[in-house]
Amino acid sequence: MYDSHFNFSELPFSLTPDTQFFLNQRSHKDALSTILVALKHSEGFVKVVGEVGTGKTLLSRILLAELKKDCVTAYVPNPYLSPDELKSFVAQEVGAQFDKDMASHELMSALYRRLVQVHRTGKQVVLIVDEAQAMPRDTVECLRLLTNLETEKRKLLQVVMLGQPELDKLLNRSDLRQLKQRIVFSEYLKPLDKSACRAYIRHRLNSVCSNGENIFSVSAMDLVQKASGGIPRLVNILCHKSLIAAYGRGHKQVALWHVAKAIKDTQESKARILARLLSMELWSPRGELVE
Template identity: 55%
Template sequence: MYQQFFGLNELPFTLTPNTHYFLNLPTHQEALNLILVALENGDGFVKIVGEVGTGKTLLCRKVLNALDEDCISAYIPNPYLSADGFRMAFARELGLELDTLKGSFDLLERINQRLVELVAEGKRVVLIVDEAQAMPEKTIEALRLLTNLETETTKLFQVVLFGQPELDELLGQSSLRQLLQRITFSYRLRHLDLEGTGQYLHHRLTLAGYNGVPLFEAKAVKKLWQASSGTPRLINILAHKALMVAYGKGDRRVSAAQVVTAVEDTEGVVLQSSAKPRLWLAGLAMLAVGLSAGLVLGGLL
């Protein structure tokens, strides 16, 4: 691969959500700060929404790593579960043994008892749900009912939901309005702008061991931004492929043309900004041909 060629210790643009590569860009740092402050203040529900590939799972893991020692985290990465399945997943995250479980009522009793014990020990329980837009409606209602568990003075646990924009549509249903009203803070992750895309590339390359002149030419960065719409996952895919193209040609820097090659090799990605210029150039060529033909005919007559 191109690691040694470019002086890298590791591949900088993998799709694995590695918190080592977390970049404090405004949108992600604002979201992280909001979550941590809300949890510190004891707010019950926080919702983070972002399009596919905007870094929700990476942010989710960053939150898990940032929690204090007095926090007990319950992480459910795939919530496409039945109501009982969701409660059982939560119970396992709390360390409960469910081999002798006697039904749904027994499950709720055990969860409640465990939460009370943890609060008595001075612990805070945080339930983090990734891909929350996949939760069936009955499962979301089960989550709402779980949040009814409380002492006279405090909630027994807090909830952070991460999801795609479909989560807002799901929670907007009339049948789920009670849960929607419990969300105290929400945030929508934004795509990276051109400057942020450049910072993102530089940050990941530096952490991967690169030390030299900017590896991506300015025009290449702009092409990456245009093609990816500032979506980190797409930036990773295109940057990785562009580096492969540059390596194959023996080039020490990535050009705009090599980014275009990467775009053409990636399904679902189109350089929208390049469509009009190409049509304009095609029209200009046709006009030139027409003028030339007219001049030739004029000379023959």
């Protein structure tokens, strides 16, 4: 692959969320700060919404690392669970003593006893739910009931929900209004603008290469931003393919042409940017890439 060609210690644009490559851009920085402040004050529910590919899973991993010392955490990567499955999962993650054949009310009692034990140690219990828009309605209601577990002064379980915009639609249901009222803080992850996208690309390259600053030309980075709409996952895909195109030609710098090649090979970005590419005469009238 191109890693040795560019002297990379590892591939810089992997699609796997990796905290090494986390860049504390304004949108993510605000969301992380809001979550941490809300949890510190035991506010109950926090919601973070972002489009597909905006970095919600990476943010949740950064959050888990931040909370590691002071909190007991439970992370739900796939929330398509029944209410009983959710209760069992949380009980297992926080170390409650329970049996899988327990009645639902007995499981809740076991979970409550464990949450009280954790509270007495001075720690908080935080449940992080990724892809929360996929959670069934009855499970969402169960989540609300779990947060009813409390002492006279504070909640014993706090919840961070991360999801796509469909999460807002789910929470707008009239039969879920009680949970919606408990969401004290909401944050929205925004796509990268031109300046942020340049910083993002350079950050990832500098993380794996001493000369990362100069591998993408400014015009190439700006074209990546335009084609991707600033969605980090698409930025990664286009940068990866652009590096392959440059490697295939033996080039040491990614230029406009290499990005155009990557765009043509990426269906999600092609429609978005095709008109602009035509105006730049990168495509021939027959739709072929001009070299």
